[in-house]
Amino acid sequence: MIRKERVKKKQNQTHIRLFIISVGIITLLILSGCTGLKSAYVPDDVLTNGWHENLALRSSSIQFFGLDRCSSITYEITGRYPAFLTVTTIKTLVLMDEEELLKQTEEIIRNTLHGSVDINESSKTMGERFVKKGHKTLYIVCDGADIGRKNGEMVRIVGEVWNCGVTGTSIICIGVAYVTNKTSTPNYDDENWKKIVTDPSGSIGGFTGRDGLIYNVVCH
Numbered sequence: 001m002i003r004k005e006r007v008k009k010k011q012n013q014t015h016i017r018l019f020i021i022s023v024g025i026i027t028l029l030i031l032s033g034c035t036g037l038k039s040a041y042v043p044d045d046v047l048t049n050g051w052h053e054n055l056a057l058r059s060s061s062i063q064f065f066g067l068d069r070c071s072s073i074t075y076e077i078t079g080r081y082p083a084f085l086t087v088t089t090i091k092t093l094v095l096m097d098e099e100e101l102l103k104q105t106e107e108i109i110r111n112t113l114h115g116s117v118d119i120n121e122s123s124k125t126m127g128e129r130f131v132k133k134g135h136k137t138l139y140i141v142c143d144g145a146d147i148g149r150k151n152g153e154m155v156r157i158v159g160e161v162w163n164c165g166v167t168g169t170s171i172i173c174i175g176v177a178y179v180t181n182k183t184s185t186p187n188y189d190d191e192n193w194k195k196i197v198t199d200p201s202g203s204i205g206g207f208t209g210r211d212g213l214i215y216n217v218v219c220h
Contacts, residue, residue, distance in 0.1 A: 039071040040219040083177030083192035090170045105159040117144040129203035137162040154180040166220035
């Protein structure tokens with residue numbers, strides 16, 4: 001009974017830490033210059049096996065006399081291996097350069113995770129792929145360790161960007177998933193990570209399928 005309470009307490013602590021990280025990412029995205037803006041989103045039929053939108057984290061902002069607008073939607077799953085995905089839509093007068101957008105996304109990830117997650121630099125990979133709507137994207141993927149927890153649980157992180165010419169918006173997706181839990185048996189599970197990054201070509205990690213969250217983002 002005591003062990004179950006300890007495990008539950010650790011899970012709650014992990015959920016709180018992930019919540020704080022997701023709030024930090026949204027805050028930095030908004031402060032970086034991002035109502036009425038139609039947000040990119042993940043369709044409901046793709047949100048399976050416990051994935052859902054966290055309505056408390058839905059946000060929007062407007063800056064520069066209404067010329068720049070930004071909105072974010074966060075999806076999450078709780079449990080022993082919690083994960084989240086933030087989908088941010090940015091509307092500016094001129095579409096942002098995608099390579100610069102990816103650099104800014106990586107900086108946002110680093111700033112948000114600083115002091116919480118130790119990023120493994122040697123694990124960083126970059127690439128490009130196509131999402132369901134036909135847009136070519138740029139992405140960065142890396143591993144990290146939650147240094148705020150005694151067991152140093154392993155997390156996987158993805159930042160992915162693209163421009164939607166149809167709506168004249170830039171899309172930023174940032175996903176974080178715990179893949180280890182040393183208080184559980186088994187102590188490794190990457191199903192939630194797989195759900196975030198899967199696409200038909202297996203572009204990231206070789207995970208193939210058509211139900212990936214980022215792959216199915218609707219931006220127009």
